[in-house]
Structure formats: structure tokens, C-alpha cells
Amino acid sequence: MPRIVDHDRRRAEIARLAVRVMQRDGAESATVRGIAKAGGFSIGVLSHYFRDKDELVGFAFQWVAQQSFADLDAAVAGVPPGLARLRTALEFMVPASGAPSFIRVWLNLWGGAMGNPKLARVHRDYYARWRRYLRRYLREAVRQREIAAPRSLRNTTDLLTAAVDGYWIGAAFEPRRFPVRRRRALVAGLLATVLRPARAA
Amino acid sequence: MPRIVDHDRRRAEIARLAVRVMQRDGAESATVRGIAKAGGFSIGVLSHYFRDKDELVGFAFQWVAQQSFADLDAAVAGVPPGLARLRTALEFMVPASGAPSFIRVWLNLWGGAMGNPKLARVHRDYYARWRRYLRRYLREAVRQREIAAPRSLRNTTDLLTAAVDGYWIGAAFEPRRFPVRRRRALVAGLLATVLRPARAA
Numbered sequence: 001m002p003r004i005v006d007h008d009r010r011r012a013e014i015a016r017l018a019v020r021v022m023q024r025d026g027a028e029s030a031t032v033r034g035i036a037k038a039g040g041f042s043i044g045v046l047s048h049y050f051r052d053k054d055e056l057v058g059f060a061f062q063w064v065a066q067q068s069f070a071d072l073d074a075a076v077a078g079v080p081p082g083l084a085r086l087r088t089a090l091e092f093m094v095p096a097s098g099a100p101s102f103i104r105v106w107l108n109l110w111g112g113a114m115g116n117p118k119l120a121r122v123h124r125d126y127y128a129r130w131r132r133y134l135r136r137y138l139r140e141a142v143r144q145r146e147i148a149a150p151r152s153l154r155n156t157t158d159l160l161t162a163a164v165d166g167y168w169i170g171a172a173f174e175p176r177r178f179p180v181r182r183r184r185a186l187v188a189g190l191l192a193t194v195l196r197p198a199r200a201a
Numbered sequence: 202m203p204r205i206v207d208h209d210r211r212r213a214e215i216a217r218l219a220v221r222v223m224q225r226d227g228a229e230s231a232t233v234r235g236i237a238k239a240g241g242f243s244i245g246v247l248s249h250y251f252r253d254k255d256e257l258v259g260f261a262f263q264w265v266a267q268q269s270f271a272d273l274d275a276a277v278a279g280v281p282p283g284l285a286r287l288r289t290a291l292e293f294m295v296p297a298s299g300a301p302s303f304i305r306v307w308l309n310l311w312g313g314a315m316g317n318p319k320l321a322r323v324h325r326d327y328y329a330r331w332r333r334y335l336r337r338y339l340r341e342a343v344r345q346r347e348i349a350a351p352r353s354l355r356n357t358t359d360l361l362t363a364a365v366d367g368y369w370i371g372a373a374f375e376p377r378r379f380p381v382r383r384r385r386a387l388v389a390g391l392l393a394t395v396l397r398p399a400r401a402a
Contacts, residue, residue: 026316028229104315111312113374114305115227123374155390158378162367162387169366170359173314173324177359186363189356193395 011049014039015063018056019105027108030057058118061109064102065126072133083146086137087191090160093130094167094183103172131157141195148196156194163190212250215240216264219257220306228309231258259319262310265303266327273334284347287338288392291361294331295368295384304373332358342396349397357395364391 017039022030032053036043050056075092076085095103113119134157141147150156167186171178178186218240223231233254237244251257276293277286296304314320335358342348351357368387372379379387 027312107308107311107315110308110370110374111228114308120374127371127375152390155387158368158371158387159364159391159394162371163360163364165367165370166363166365167359169311170328170363173311173321174328186356186359189353190360193360 007049011059012063014046014049014056015060018060019064019102022060022105022108023102026104027057027111030060030108032056054116054118057112058116058122061105061119061122064105064109065122065129068102068126069129082137082141082144083191083195086134086141087187089133089137090164090187090190091184093164094171094187096180096183103168107172127161131161134160142198145198148198150195159194160190163194208250212260213264215247215250215257216261219261220265220303223261223306223309224303227305228258228312231261231309233257255317255319258313259317259323262306262320262323265306265310266323266330269303269327270330283338283342283345284392284396287335287342288388290334290338291365291388291391292385294365295372295388297381297384304369308373328362332362335361343399346399349399351396360395361391364395 014035018030018035021035021038025034030053032043032046032050035056036046039046046056050059072089072092076088079085079088109119109123113123135153138147138150138153138156142149164187167178167183171183215236219231219236222236222239226235231254233244233247233251236257237247240247247257251260273290273293277289280286280289310320310324314324336354339348339351339354339357343350365388368379368384372384
């Protein structure tokens with residue numbers, strides 16, 4: 001077993017390294033050569049863990065997606081279920097930090113995913129999971145009578161997902177229009193616009 | 202003058218060619234060498250029109266942005282001002298065609314723009330212009346008493362922009378979840394959710 005554990009751990013370390021290279025220098029630098037150089041090991045070592053660049057980049061994106069949900073779980077852990085968790089999760093997706101760590105990586109995933117079915121699949125799996133989170137919070141909020149049941153849970157989930165994507169893209173490229181305080185206000189406004197108050201009993 | 206006209210026309214032709222290469226093969230293939238090869242001319246000819254790859258790619262993205270607004274103008278030309286134009290413009294931005302021509306190019310712009318201020322500027326200019334369109338249509342719709350004045354024109358514009366960005370990203374990577382008919386329904390639902398009906402006189 002130790003060898004397998006080591007192998008998996010090494011792959012995760014290399015994925016982390018590839019992500020760092022993409023964050024710093026963009027996807028074009030995330031070549032086998034560039035990643036090996038950044039890690040201070042030979043190309044031969046790298047090819048022991050990944051067949052080719054495609055496998056490495058695909059694995060790195062999966063690692064980013066996995067990490068994002070681990071961070072999201074941590075962000076909502078102390079927050080009560082329902083509406084409060086929904087708000088926290090949406091705010092989490094429109095990062096407050098000035099230089100959001102995974103944004104560049106995710107934009108590069110999109111750039112590559114149009115011509116690469118494996119990367120497109122990482123996108124689909126990520127969004128399917130993100131929508132499950134949102135549906136769960138929405139259902140909790142309805143059950144706790146914080147909001148009325150959405151007319152369409154599917155459409156409401158897709159609108160929240162879409163709007164938050166647009167906001168973080170805006171925040172990434174137009175930080176002056178979307179300063180941190182305004183991002184929170186936009187998320188609050190989004191919820192006030194999209195959700196309907198529960199009827200008085 | 203003819204020489205300048207020829208020069209500008211040639212630059213536009215090369216930009217179109219670069220966009221075609223990006224659409225077909227992704228940003229990685231939009232090298233000076235790859236574009237020259239696709240056009241059937243030498244690298245020397247290309248360097249007569251563009252100093253380097255960055256200048257060429259920046260110009261190509263500007264050309265795409267320009268072309269998008271020309272297409273948008275054509276799409277709304279026969280549509281009455283106000284709410285009808287707003288709907289048409291939003292539908293235009295969530296393309297109905299199965300293989301939307303500029304989506305791959307735009308995703309590649311984003312991938313590159315995080316590390317390239319000139320490309321980031323193309324994004325900002327494009328979005329500033331797109332928001333001007335939306336504000337104009339919203340104001341027309343208010344003036345024509347089709348809708349109540351938004352509580353915040355700025356927030357409403359940013360929400361419409363953000364949601365539509367999220368929808369076309371969804372449509373690009375999850376066409377089965379976002380079939381063409383549903384895209385129209387989502388735009389209609391977005392307007393119904395975000396806009397408030399005009400008060401009866």
C-alpha cells in the first residue's frame with residue numbers, strides 16, 4: 001500500500017505545482033517542460049506519473065475543483081442551514097480577495113475545454129455538484145419557511161449559478177467596478193430579486 | 202491613401218484569419234507560425250502588419266468585439282425600442298446556434314487576459330459598451346411605461362449582464378442542459394424576475 005499512497009500523493013503534489021504555474025504564468029506555460037522546471041525535477045520523473053500533458057492538465061483541473069468544494073465546505077461549516085448557507089456559498093463563489101487564486105486556472109480550463117472533451121467533463125461534473133449544493137440550501141430554506149418554494153427549482157438554481165459566474169468574471173477583470181463591498185451587495189440583491197418571501201402563516 | 206486602406210484591410214483580413222484559427226484549433230495554435238501557415242503566406246509578410254503575436258492577438262480580439270456589436274445592431278435593427286429590443290439583445294448574447302462562432306475565441310481571450318493588460322482592456326471596453334446598450338433599452342422601456350424604473354439601473358444592468366454570461370457559458374459546455382428552446386425561456390424568465398411591471402396609471 002505505501003507505494004500506491006506515495007504515487008497518489010506525488011500526483012497530487014504535481015497537480016498543485018501545475019496549478020501554481022498556471023496561476024503565475026498562464027496555461028501556455030503549463031507544459032511538461034515548464035512544470036518539471038518549476039518543480040526542479042526532470043521530464044522523465046514527470047512522465048512516470050502522467051502519460052502526457054493532457055492527462056496532467058486534466059488531473060490538475062480536477063484537483064482544483066475538488067479543492068474548491070473542500071474550501072466551500074469549510075466556509076459553510078459554521079453557518080446555519082438554509083438561507084444563511086445559501087448566501088455564504090454564493091459569496092464564496094464571488095471571491096472577496098483581490099487576487100482570487102483559482103480564477104486564472106478556471107478561465108484557462110474554459111479556454112482549453114472547448115476543444116477537449118475530458119476538460120469539458122471536469123466543467124460539467126463541477127457544475128452538477130455546485131447545483132446540488134444550491135438545491136440543497138434552497139430546499140432547506142423552504143423547509144425552514146425562510147422563503148417560498150421557487151416556481152422552478154431548476155430555473156432558480158440555474159439563474160443563481162449564472163449570475164454568480166458573471167459576477168466573478170466581472171470581479172476578475174473589472175475590480176474597480178466590482179469592489180469587494182459591492183460584490184457582497186450584489187449577492188444580497190441577487191437573493192432579494194430571485195427568491196420570494198415565505199407567505200405569512 | 203490607397204496604401205493605408207490596403208494596410209488596414211490586410212490587418213483586418215489577418216485578424217479574421219487568426220480568429221478562424223482560434224475557433225478551429227484553440228488559442229495555442231494562434232501563433233505567428235500557425236496563422237501564417239493557415240493563410241498560406243510567410244512569417245515575414247505577417248510581421249509586416251503586426252509587430253508580434255501579442256499585437257496580432259489583441260487586434261484579433263478587438264475585431265471580434267467590433268464584429269459582435271455589428272451583429273447585435275443588425276439583430277435589433279427591425280425590433281421596436283424598449284423591452285422588445287432588450288429581450289432580443291439578451292437572446293443574441295445566449296446564442297441559439299449549436300456551435301456559436303465567437304464563444305471559443307472569447308473564452309481564450311479570458312484565459313489570456315488575466316496576465317495581459319491589453320487583452321483585459323479589450324474585455325473592459327466590450328463590457329462597458331454592452332452595458333450602455335442595456336441601459337439604453339432599460340431607459341426606453343421605462344419611458345414607454347413597459348416596466349417600472351429599476352431601483353438601481355447599475356445593479357439591474359450588472360445582473361442582466363452577469364446572468365447572460367453564465368447562461369452562454371452553460372450553453373457552451375452543457376448543451377444538453379441548455380438546449381436552444383430553454384435558453385429563450387431562461388432569458389424570458391430572467392426578465393420576468395429582474396424587471397418590475399409598470400404601475401397602472
